[in-house]
Structure formats: structure tokens, C-alpha cells
Amino acid sequence: MTKPVQISLNKEAVNPMKAKRIRPDEDAKFWCQAGLDKDGFEKRFINNTIGFGVFTTAFFQKGAFLLEYVGNRISEKEAEIRERKRRKKKHSYMFHFKWNGKHVVDATDVPERMCRYVNDDKKANATMKLKVFNNYPRLCLFALQDIHIGEEIRYDYGDENVPWRQHFHKTKMEMKTTEVTDDDDDDPFDLKKPRFSEKKEQCQSKAKVSCMLEMIDLVMMMT
Ligand SMILES: C[S@@+](CC[C@H](N)C(=O)[O-])C[C@H]1O[C@@H](n2cnc3c(N)ncnc32)[C@H](O)[C@@H]1O
Known part of the structure; x- marks a missing residue:
């Protein structure tokens, strides 16, 4: 894998005045393969119903890669079993997607990763895309618009049946x-x-x- 030129772990990478435009897909690939969350996000408690959410501490340009949804890869059947066991839990961290069949990423056991705290909104400022890097599917969140410091990141879970x-x-x-x-x-x-x-x-x-x-x-x- 070749490391994109402009990516670094310091704050310059998220400062639009200093950093040159990084190609979002390359950026996504880098962070997915590094197994790290990018700088520029923090988890904040919203209220007892919603729980936590993710807010920006840096500016993100429209189209920018934000975060990867990370967790255990499991089958739909296993997800059903786990959901049944956890039915009394307030929040669900299961992300269902299709790629050569149906799969689920269960982020329940990765509280240290940021993307599992991103909440749902129909009028979202971010979107989840399936990206395949080295024949391995990744769930990557991208900015749908310029996102300023202090804004909450939300994407459309795509499910009208959520309570x-x-x-x-x-x-x-x-x-x-x-x-x-x-x-x-x-x-x-x-x-x-x-x-x-x-x-x-x-x-x-x-x-x-x-x-x-x-x-x-x-x-x-x-x-
Ligand atoms: C992937 S988690 C998001 C992070 C969660 N808020 C937390 O504190 O861990 C998904 C869960 O968050 C809650 N949630 C997400 N979006 C919401 C919204 N717009 N309104 C109310 N609850 C929401 C639901 O409980 C959902 O099962």
C-alpha cells in the first residue's frame, strides 16, 4: 500500500488552510488499513434518549472521508441471535450491508472507535458508503457538505421503521x-x-x- 502524500497524524491534515485536498477514497483506504480514527472528532453526551453523538473539532470539506464503521463481521443469523439477547439494551450497534451476500458489522464491542456513536438523521450531513479495498469491504462515512467545527455528524441509517x-x-x-x-x-x-x-x-x-x-x-x- 502506498501512503497518500498529504496524510499525517498531526492536526495539519484536518486544517483546510494548511492541508492540500486529499483524495477521499485514498484517505479512506489509508485510515481503514491503519485501523485508526482520524483526528477531528469527539464523542459527546446528548441526552438520555439519544445517548452519545459525534461532534467535529475540525473543519471537513464536502466529500471528505470521515470515519470507518468498525466492529465484528458476523452473519445475519448471528446478528439476530445477538440482537435477541440484547433486546433490552437501549442502543444497537449492528450495521447491515450487502456484499457478495448479506453481512453485519457489530460495533458493540468496540467502544473505543468513534463511528459507532454517529446518530441517525434523514437530513444528514454525512453518508455511509461501501468501499472495497484489497477485496475487503469497508463501511466508510463521507461528508455530504462542508462540516464546520462543533457540528454533530449524522447519517441516514436508511430505515423508516426505527422507533x-x-x-x-x-x-x-x-x-x-x-x-x-x-x-x-x-x-x-x-x-x-x-x-x-x-x-x-x-x-x-x-x-x-x-x-x-x-x-x-x-x-x-x-x-
Ligand atoms: C450506532 S448507535 C449511535 C450512538 C448512540 N447514540 C450511543 O449513545 O451509543 C445507534 C443507536 O443510537 C440511538 N439513535 C441514533 N440516532 C437516533 C436518533 N435520531 N434519535 C434517537 N436515538 C437515536 C438509537 O438508540 C440507536 O439504536
Whole structure:
């Protein structure tokens, strides 16, 4: 492997004023094969629901290679078994991809690597691409736009069924058809339990219905 000329482990490599443009694929190949995360990222706690996220401590140009999603390579079957065992865990670190069949990268046991902390967003500033270097598939994250210092990196996991994308609409739809019980367990991932604000909304709509019924009674009494 030939080392790309401009890559170094010092901060110059992430300073756009000093570093010349590095070809993103070459950069990705270098960092993947070095088995290291690039400088310019830090993990920060966001909140109890989302957990941690990855934020930049350097500027990244549109198209730049950011991080590799690293973990154990396992089969879909093994992933299913592991997911079943970990079903009570809040976060999942399984990345499913296709390359000569279906594969999964499980990053659960690599807490030291950065990419497993990158969260999901439909309006993402990064994208995950499959790159094959020396006949070996790698999951590489690239910038979709210029990313400035302090921004959170997010990519589109590509799954509409994840609870945090569904919660609002699904609970709203369910509210029309299901009874809501007084349940203090405010688990945002349990779609059957509307969150506080939604419970409040439902109370408001119940109040509107009872008000309308009273008005109908009144009109009927008057006629
Ligand atoms: C690959 S991990 C990302 C890092 C994770 N936030 C952590 O603290 O370790 C994926 C998990 O993060 C959470 N997550 C990712 N994106 C999210 C989002 N937009 N809203 C809520 N939770 C999210 C989910 O629990 C998901 O299973």
C-alpha cells in the first residue's frame, strides 16, 4: 500500500488552510488499513434518549472521508441471535450491508472507535458508503457538505421503521384507536405509550369532545 502524500497524524491534515485536498477514497483506504480514527472528532453526551453523538473539532470539506464503521463481521443469523439477547439494551450497534451476500458489522464491542456513536438523521450531513479495498469491504462515512467545527455528524441509517422516526406519527395514529392507560413509565421507544405532551394533547381532545356533547344536549333541550 502506498501512503497518500498529504496524510499525517498531526492536526495539519484536518486544517483546510494548511492541508492540500486529499483524495477521499485514498484517505479512506489509508485510515481503514491503519485501523485508526482520524483526528477531528469527539464523542459527546446528548441526552438520555439519544445517548452519545459525534461532534467535529475540525473543519471537513464536502466529500471528505470521515470515519470507518468498525466492529465484528458476523452473519445475519448471528446478528439476530445477538440482537435477541440484547433486546433490552437501549442502543444497537449492528450495521447491515450487502456484499457478495448479506453481512453485519457489530460495533458493540468496540467502544473505543468513534463511528459507532454517529446518530441517525434523514437530513444528514454525512453518508455511509461501501468501499472495497484489497477485496475487503469497508463501511466508510463521507461528508455530504462542508462540516464546520462543533457540528454533530449524522447519517441516514436508511430505515423508516426505527422507533425515533415513527414515534410521533404512530402514537398519534394509535391514539385514535387505543385506550391510553395511566402509565408513568416514559419509555420513548415503546410506541404504545404516548409521551407526556401527547397525553396532554389527548386530554385536550377528550375535553373538546365532551364540550361538544354538552352543546348538543343544550341544543336538544332548547328545541
Ligand atoms: C450506532 S448507535 C449511535 C450512538 C448512540 N447514540 C450511543 O449513545 O451509543 C445507534 C443507536 O443510537 C440511538 N439513535 C441514533 N440516532 C437516533 C436518533 N435520531 N434519535 C434517537 N436515538 C437515536 C438509537 O438508540 C440507536 O439504536
